[in-house]
Amino acid sequence: MSLIIYNTLTRRKEPFETVEPGKVRMYVCGITAYNYFHVGNARVFVFFDVVRRYLMWCGYRVRYVQNFTDIDDKILKRAMDEGSTMQEVAERFIAAYFEDADRLNVLRADSYPRATHTIDGIQRLIHELEQQNYAYAADGDVYYAVRQFAEYGKLSGRKLEEMQAGASGRVELEDDNDKKRNPFDFALWKAAKPGEPAWESPWGAGRPGWHIECSAMVRQELGDSVDIHAGGVDLTFPHHENEIAQSEAVIGKPLARYWMHNGFVNMDGEKMSKSIGNIRLTHDLLVTYDPMAFRLFLLQAHYRKPIDFTAEGLDAAESGWRTLKDALQYHAQFAKLPGWSIDALPDLESSSVDRFNQAMDDDFNTPIALSVLFELAKDLRREGNQLIHQGNSDMPIEKLQQSWQTLKSLANVLGLEIQPASEEVALEAANGLTDAEIEVLIQQRQDARKAKNFAEGDRIRNELQEKGIT
């Protein structure tokens, strides 16, 4: 069996075939750098990181590009509020992006293009659109004429005639609406208002609209057509629809073969939105939750379905992660067993790998893939516990090593890895005891209990409890 992917464009699952054999070009819409990214953004970064890892696991060479939008009204507003500059705000939150994404174990992209670094390409594209009558200038603005693009609406499955302008209730009466020939025309270039950052252009000083930057950056970084273009489901319309209109009008071929969109992270069944004020930032979440537990939480549902963000769900994921982590960590116990080889890597357990691959091949069914991990982890954890509590294990060493290696490898494909600077280190710093010292105390307590010296045993137990070890 081989990989099939649900393509938003065709509304079907399709066999995955790349433009160039063995190579995947992938573009993921990144953040607008005006704040820490929220838990919904995190789903995008984590899930498509898994897509990337799985493609690599399948042997593809993946070129992965994710942009930063560093020109935008929201950034500008924040800068004004802070008495700062757009550039300063953007730099700060781009740095914050890396900090948080790293903690979530999201692999670094091959390239992170920015709107401000792509002004030439943006202007060139607008110019080409204008020459071919897809764009028109009006008072220093430049708009895309959606009527000129016959296929407008093909990605989101709608027709211009059937759309209700302003149905979302978000659009106020804009003063530039009368400049547009059609209400669905959108800005490619915006004339600068006094005091705003601006770039010189044939249409006057101004800055790019939102959609055009992605068209220009894809072209610059990956060429005309990419294999996978991805983002949150809300980007389907208008953002990705507009990207298609911009790019395909000029290049005359598909911008992307597969359009992938992940579902929302909802808060108590409702979409996160600024107006409701229920936005949860990943940066804040990671203060109280293990990043890997959050990653697990995000992968426990299929990517196209909405996830409800609840404390119960997070707590459950935290427990689940502990199970996986225990199994992975028991490497320390297993490696002491005679016959455990460090050098010779065993072949992986084929039935587990097959089931894992089969699940992932079916449009990245991570919940099933995870069930394979848990089955391995439960066995390993039991063996590890028996080793610790009874000093022996029933599982043959070869089987043990094979299972552990399989779990380790598959968990890696999902990006679930114990991070070196995790809470172990923090805990150790907090209680002032090293692992070795704790082991000694536990041993002393066991000796005392064997000798029926319960008072001493309880005393050590209390001491350990005070240090947060149970």
Next chain:
RNA sequence: GGCGGCAUAGCCAAGUGGUAAGGCAGAGGUCUGCAAAACCUUUACCCCCAGUUCGAGUCUGGGUGCCGCCUCCA
């Protein structure tokens, strides 16, 4: 008004027409000086109605309920 999605155990969540994965939580038990830990065992007729079929959670039609998109959002 247009387009689309979802409804499976206490919670989360998979599921290719043949008698329901996995996680979390809970319950009972073993062990123990007590407790914890650990280990073992255990928990579903799949929103409603009708139909197709030897057989439907899985297909068809009709309900009911919830959700998303319809120009600045992941």
